[in-house]
Amino acid sequence: xxxxxxxxxxxxxxxxxxxxxxVAAFSAAAGRTPGLAVVLVGDDPASQVYVRAKHKATVAAxxxxxxxxxxxxxxxxxxxxxxxxxxxxxxxxxxxxQLPLPAQIDADAVIAAIDPDKDVDGFHPVNAGRLxxxxxxxxxxxxxxxxxxxxxxxxxxxxxxxxxxxxSNIVGKPMAQLLLRESCTVTIAHSRTRxxxxxxxxxxxxxxxxxxxEMVKGDWLKPGAAVIDVxxxxxxGKLVGDVAFESALPVAGAITPVPGGVGPMTIxxxxxxxxxxxxxxxxxxxxxxxx
Numbered sequence: 001x002x003x004x005x006x007x008x009x010x011x012x013x014x015x016x017x018x019x020x021x022x023v024a025a026f027s028a029a030a031g032r033t034p035g036l037a038v039v040l041v042g043d044d045p046a047s048q049v050y051v052r053a054k055h056k057a058t059v060a061a062x063x064x065x066x067x068x069x070x071x072x073x074x075x076x077x078x079x080x081x082x083x084x085x086x087x088x089x090x091x092x093x094x095x096x097x098q099l100p101l102p103a104q105i106d107a108d109a110v111i112a113a114i115d116p117d118k119d120v121d122g123f124h125p126v127n128a129g130r131l132x133x134x135x136x137x138x139x140x141x142x143x144x145x146x147x148x149x150x151x152x153x154x155x156x157x158x159x160x161x162x163x164x165x166x167x168s169n170i171v172g173k174p175m176a177q178l179l180l181r182e183s184c185t186v187t188i189a190h191s192r193t194r195x196x197x198x199x200x201x202x203x204x205x206x207x208x209x210x211x212x213x214e215m216v217k218g219d220w221l222k223p224g225a226a227v228i229d230v231x232x233x234x235x236x237g238k239l240v241g242d243v244a245f246e247s248a249l250p251v252a253g254a255i256t257p258v259p260g261g262v263g264p265m266t267i268x269x270x271x272x273x274x275x276x277x278x279x280x281x282x283x284x285x286x287x288x289x290x291x
Contacts, residue, residue, distance in 0.1 A: 003251070004153070006261060015268040016268050019271045026279060029284050035094070036096065038065070040067070041101055047099075063275075068086075080113050083110060094118055094277050097121075111123045111125075116130075138273050139178065140169075142209075145269045149261075154205075157184050161187075163200050164187070165209060166190065166207075166211070171207075175209065191210075197219070200216065204222065204225055206243075210242050212233070212242055213241075221251045224253035226252070226255075228256050229256050241257075241258030272290050
């Protein structure tokens, strides 16, 4: 029996539709449109693609898109000044500084300068602390998207064994915190984990976010496990995940493909976070359906 393939593209499209409806309702209630500011420093080709996609999706959802492009030789002081300006701008509900930044700029300092209540990327230390403490804050878009897909597929996650492979601040750590919040038993595995296949084989839920192409093999998986593949790796001109999809398919109960799984969720959740930020800043109750 083959695993159910989780259609992240379809789920993301539904979330974007709910966000667009929420934007219209918010605009009617608050008398203004939610706004997302995206800052791009330099001309990294991949970053340019991401920024264009974010701009297009923001406009399609009915939000204001404020795009600020700075040259690659921009100083840290100038970028921090722009962040301060956006923090103070009442039309801006969310601020996203596209990473990576040029070598002369300390990304941690820039992230820390963003108003935590406008930090729709969820990278600010205050939001990381809120997540760890069980308080309301913004969660990084990719792990929150992964959790949405898991809950849509499995329903209640309480008591399930989950293994997160990868310990980054962007995916691994917040993913583990989200699963803990759902009362899973969570293991964070990484490059130093002993007998990684045996650790993974215990898991009802596997989230692979390690950045190594097709590292997780089908025989690493517990039969029926839900597998969320966050990896995006280019091998011989083809996109592949961190999970060996073909060998995992006969073993897993459900699995996200690459592409078309987790990827589309990231921008959809960014829009969701921006709409939530707008509601909180305007003291307007958030609608149902945004979760």
